[in-house]
Amino acid sequence: xxxxxGVEVLEYIRKRNYDxxxxxxxxxxxxxxxxxxxxxxxxxxxxxxFTPQELKSSIENITKQQYLKRITHKMNxxxxxxxxxxxxxxxxxxxxxxxxxxxxxxMMQGKQAGELIDDYATPIERSLQRIQAMRSLxxxxxxxxxIRLERKEEKxxxxxxxxxxxxxxxxxxxxxxxxxxxxxxxVRTNVIIMADPDDMEIVFNNLISNAVKYNKIGGKAEITIDxxxxxxxxxxxxxxxxITKSDTENLFAEFxxxxxxxxxxxxxxxxxxxxxxxxxxxxxGTIKVESTPDVGTVFTIRLPKKTVTIP
Amino acid sequence: MKKSDITILVADDDxxxxxxxxxxxxxxxxxxxxxxxxxxxxxxxxxxxxxLAIFDLMMESDDSGFILCYKIKRKYPDVPVILATAVxxxxxxxxxxxxxxxxxxxxxxxxxxxxxxxxxLDQEVMKLLKL
Numbered sequence: 001x002x003x004x005x006g007v008e009v010l011e012y013i014r015k016r017n018y019d020x021x022x023x024x025x026x027x028x029x030x031x032x033x034x035x036x037x038x039x040x041x042x043x044x045x046x047x048x049x050f051t052p053q054e055l056k057s058s059i060e061n062i063t064k065q066q067y068l069k070r071i072t073h074k075m076n077x078x079x080x081x082x083x084x085x086x087x088x089x090x091x092x093x094x095x096x097x098x099x100x101x102x103x104x105x106x107m108m109q110g111k112q113a114g115e116l117i118d119d120y121a122t123p124i125e126r127s128l129q130r131i132q133a134m135r136s137l138x139x140x141x142x143x144x145x146x147i148r149l150e151r152k153e154e155k156x157x158x159x160x161x162x163x164x165x166x167x168x169x170x171x172x173x174x175x176x177x178x179x180x181x182x183x184x185x186x187v188r189t190n191v192i193i194m195a196d197p198d199d200m201e202i203v204f205n206n207l208i209s210n211a212v213k214y215n216k217i218g219g220k221a222e223i224t225i226d227x228x229x230x231x232x233x234x235x236x237x238x239x240x241x242x243i244t245k246s247d248t249e250n251l252f253a254e255f256x257x258x259x260x261x262x263x264x265x266x267x268x269x270x271x272x273x274x275x276x277x278x279x280x281x282x283x284x285g286t287i288k289v290e291s292t293p294d295v296g297t298v299f300t301i302r303l304p305k306k307t308v309t310i311p
Numbered sequence: 312m313k314k315s316d317i318t319i320l321v322a323d324d325d326x327x328x329x330x331x332x333x334x335x336x337x338x339x340x341x342x343x344x345x346x347x348x349x350x351x352x353x354x355x356x357x358x359x360x361x362x363l364a365i366f367d368l369m370m371e372s373d374d375s376g377f378i379l380c381y382k383i384k385r386k387y388p389d390v391p392v393i394l395a396t397a398v399x400x401x402x403x404x405x406x407x408x409x410x411x412x413x414x415x416x417x418x419x420x421x422x423x424x425x426x427x428x429x430x431x432l433d434q435e436v437m438k439l440l441k442l
Contacts, residue, residue, distance in 0.1 A: 096425075099328065099425050100327035102426060103327065103328070103331040103426070104327070106429075112335075123330075126330070
């Protein structure tokens with residue numbers, strides 16, 4: 001160009017951090033110039049002479065690249081945002097029980113409710129409950145980090161779903177006895193899938209304990225294991241408090257707990273179902289929920305039977 | 312006005328915070344009405360005018376406290392309102408009422424971080440009620 005080289009313009013643009021995509025048009029594309037231009041941010045070279053078609057396809061190419069770059073950038077930003085929200089909610093969830101405990105301890109320290117230990121029965125009972133809830137939050141967080149970090153191909157093995165389900169039932173049994181909830185396992189087909197048994201344990205433990213936790217006194221929980229040609233099908237149903245249609249929309253999000261009169265005395269971290277969904281999706285499966293308030297809830301999980309490659 | 316003539320409405324879905332706040336306020340000599348949800352708080356407000364209200368920010372929804380604040384101020388403009396939350400500055404979710412724009416629509420009189428000492432709470436209440 002008169003008085004200035006294309007590469008100089010390129011350098012000028014780069015120094016000012018303009019968000020501009022540059023393609024060089026040149027008649028003598030020496031390697032030297034090409035290297036320097038690419039280093040300074042040129043994306044493409046269009047050698048002279050060029051046909052309109054060549055120019056068009058070059059520009060299309062550049063636009064595509066630029067578009068992808070922006071999308072990636074945007075997704076990264078959103079990823080950061082989601083993570084940030086997760087941490088802030090987590091910190092809220094961890095601080096709330098600590099505040100409660102601190103308050104009760106200060107009350108006792110100042111002997112504000114009286115001289116006798118019996119005067120503090122409620123604070124002590126509540127403190128123990130908060131500690132229990134915090135412990136289950138920490139356990140859920142461990143599950144959460146497991147599915148995020150410990151993805152190991154060598155842990156994938158043949159998993160008998162019926163066996164895992166009955167193990168999970170044994171774990172939940174003491175709680176079920178307290179709630180007088182009967183748990184029934186119906187194995188229609190003995191399904192074996194390729195999976196990390198820890199992952200499947202997370203799924204069963206969460207859903208079966210929920211089926212007990214959100215049930216009515218004297219209610220029923222039913223676990224059905226079945227299969228189609230290509231999928232393992234797990235159905236976990238309960239006769240519990242149920243969920244309204246609008247609440248089911250957010251059910252699988254992190255830290256979402258449905259707050260109402262019926263759930264207020266049930267403790268939970270709000271992580272369980274989000275973990276279950278992540279695991280199921282990791283195995284390219286699906287989870288869906290159908291529920292009627294005061295009648296019960298049915299979770300249906302479908303997992304591909306063929307050997308899955310875990311990313 | 313005597314403290315025993317003052318009734319404070321406390322709304323919080325954390326049963327422990329509610330228990331402790333009510334305990335501390337009653338210990339300080341106030342009367343209290345305790346509710347565990349935005350819906351209950353709204354029904355109390357519709358029938359009864361408290362001397363002061365303390366609302367938790369996040370109850371059924373993330374902005375329950377703001378909504379209650381708005382509703383109570385519309386019905387009783389002279390009732391002081393304290394918004395309380397465990398959400399703190401360092402997490403990035405801060406809800407202090409600093410900017411003029413926020414002040415214009417979040418008409419709480421005081422924003423308090425949860426975990427406040429009983430004496431401090433008593434002082435804030437006395438200040439707002441000009442005791």
